[in-house]
Amino acid sequence: MKRWFYRLFKAALVVLMILPDTTHYFAQGIVSAAPWVGSWSVAPSVTDDPGFNNQTVRQIVRTSIGGTSARIRVSNLFGTAPIVIGNARIARRTRGQQTVTGSDRAITFGGQPNVTVPVGASVVSDAVAFQVPALADVAISLYLPQQTPPRSTGHVDGLQDVYIAPGDVSADPAFSGGTANSAGGQSYYFLTNLDVQNPAATGAVVAFGASITDGLASRANTNRRWPNRLAIRLQRAGMTVGVLNQGISGNDFFTDDAGQAGLRRFDRDVLQQAGVKWVVISDDAVNNLLRDPPATSTQLIGALRQLIDRAHRANVKVICSTLTPFNASPEIESTRQEVNAFVQDSSSGCDAVLDQASAVGDPADPANFLPGYNSGDNLHPNEAGLQAIANAMDLEALAALPPIQAPSACGQLAPGQGIARGQRLTSCDSRTSLNMQADGDLTISQAGTAIWSAGTGGSASAELRMQENGNLVAFDSNGVPVWESGTSGHPGAYAYMQDDGSLAIYASNGVIWASNM
Missing domain, CATH: 3.40.50.1110 (SGNH hydrolase)
Known part of the structure; x- marks a missing residue:
């Protein structure tokens, strides 16, 4: 029994030794289900820089929306040799090259603090838990330990001072030794994007x-x-x-x-x-x-x-x-x-x-x-x-979401009209209703009993709209279709909740779709 336990302990120890260090992921608490949305970007082109060597470049970006997590993109799209990022940091800016003490966070790439960006490529960082403010300045610092070729990838006419300092001072709030580079339209270097995670976006x-x-x-x-x-x-x-x-x-x-x-x-x-x-x-x-x-x-x-x-x-x-x-x-x-x-x-x-x-x-x-x-x-x-x-x-x-108008006639959704989650469209005899249920399902019910379902239960359906092209579509809150009748190409068509319990779509040539077809 002791020999078996000793072997199991050795095996577990080996596994722990070869697993990558993921401590920083848990320490920063970066897990989020929200999709990524861009908050700031510049279009990549060729800059006029002389190259960097054992220097840190601190760049200021103005956000549009905020978020709870951030990631950056670094580009070498037009480079002539690979570039090495030795360290990358993100922080809130106060003024000039200075950042808010305590706001600084490390940015990693595949769990590592450094990354090599091949010629013609770009890399996206790992997510980092960082409270990105909306409509505010964020400082992103890149330490470049090795010589980079001149005329790198970046953005000319960035119209924003860029700060450059010798050595690795990426985590220094004061950015010691840094000076502003106001030449060349204040170009950005290598940095092209800041994305955020924000469930409201x-x-x-x-x-x-x-x-x-x-x-x-x-x-x-x-x-x-x-x-x-x-x-x-x-x-x-x-x-x-x-x-x-x-x-x-x-x-x-x-x-x-x-x-x-x-x-x-x-x-x-x-x-x-x-x-x-x-x-x-x-x-x-x-x-x-x-x-x-x-x-x-x-x-x-x-x-x-x-x-x-x-x-x-x-x-x-x-x-x-x-x-x-x-x-x-x-x-x-x-x-x-x-x-x-x-x-x-x-x-x-x-x-x-x-x-x-x-x-x-x-x-x-x-x-x-x-x-x-x-x-x-x-x-x-x-x-x-x-x-x-x-x-x-x-x-x-x-x-x-496409703006919708409320139904103007019993049982009918004309082009542009629809119902939102929690609402219903009632037939003219008031016995049958088309429902956008709270659980996201689109159903037809009679006397409280469902007789048809679109199968969207559990989805994020937010509204049903009769589109101008003749298609009846259920959208989620981001405007993404989650169900449709597949009847586009019939401008002027309308949906009608019939007294017989069938939902039908009428075009100039008659019924082109029905829930009981």
């Missing part, structure tokens, strides 16, 4: 564009880009929506002169963002009109159609922006107007429109900025103009 909206989106004419260290201002509006409206800036100054749809071409980078920079639900396609096309030769309206509309289609196939809604004026020649101005007419046409495929042109244009002279919104170059809006763009966003376009 309904998704992220990505602002995809060029210098107007990047906030080029706004003052550094003030966070007055229009996406930052939109984040403030959303918070004030009680909407927990992450706002991610993927603007690159000089970017356009077709060329790689300033970052990768918009058509090329769209999937990575938009569709692969954490929790993305919406994209605002903003000002890339303006730069195409400034090229020699300028793009045609056919080319620009074709690019927009392609991006709209790609976004919709990824279940991302598209908010199309009109192109702002820039005192163009009559021929180019005509092209701008043609593109704007397409964007505003109901057949464009855009789910909503952000009318930037009307927001900053002069009503008396639509080819030019309103003087109070002109930065002085006739191309970029000033800070007041950027605020006007943020104010022009219809926040209903960023609602997690």
Whole structure:
């Protein structure tokens, strides 16, 4: 018996010796069921840095939404050699390069404090329990122990001071020896994303564009880009929506002169963002009109159609922006107007429109900025103009659930009408009802007895909507379908709770679906 126990003890000891050290996971308490949603981002491109060696880079990011856990993404997408991150930390910032004492947390990668990022790749950190504040500054420090090649991956024109210090001072609240790097538009280096976990978050909206989106004419260290201002509006409206800036100054749809071409980078920079639900396609096309030769309206509309289609196939809604004026020649101005007419046409495929042109244009002279919104170059809006763009966003376009109207006739759900969780639609003889039950199930009942179920019990169903395309859909609170009738393609169709206990969908050619079919 003693020999058996001794062998068991030795085996257990060996197992404990080879298991990875997971103590830090439990100490930080990072387990969460909430999905990841982006709170801050920059679009990766090539910077003009001379390289780093045995230095710490402390970078300040302005969050849009908060959360209880955080993770970062570090990119070497355009690098020429692998880069080594020797240590990474996250903390609350007080002012300048200083952080709040006691707020600092270690960031790990696969349980380790260091990671090597291959050429052309990016890495996502482990989750770390960290109370991320909304609309506030967070400091992320990366220690780079080995020489990095010049012209690294990052983001030019970050408009935010970056602090650099010798050695590893990533955990030092004072960042001893650090100095501000205010050159090159205050570029970000290697860091591209901060994601959070927040059960209240309904998704992220990505602002995809060029210098107007990047906030080029706004003052550094003030966070007055229009996406930052939109984040403030959303918070004030009680909407927990992450706002991610993927603007690159000089970017356009077709060329790689300033970052990768918009058509090329769209999937990575938009569709692969954490929790993305919406994209605002903003000002890339303006730069195409400034090229020699300028793009045609056919080319620009074709690019927009392609991006709209790609976004919709990824279940991302598209908010199309009109192109702002820039005192163009009559021929180019005509092209701008043609593109704007397409964007505003109901057949464009855009789910909503952000009318930037009307927001900053002069009503008396639509080819030019309103003087109070002109930065002085006739191309970029000033800070007041950027605020006007943020104010022009219809926040209903960023609602997690499609807005529904209450039924207007007994037993019937016309297009746009629906019922929310806990509500019912009663047949005209009042004997049968369609119910969105508290447990998430969609049922039909007669005299208190269920006679049909959609099988969604235990789901997060939040509302049932008769869509304008003829499809009857149950959505969860994040706007994700959990059940549908599969009858899209019949505009004008309506649902009807019949006296005989059958729920039917009627189109112009009669019944196209019924619960008892």
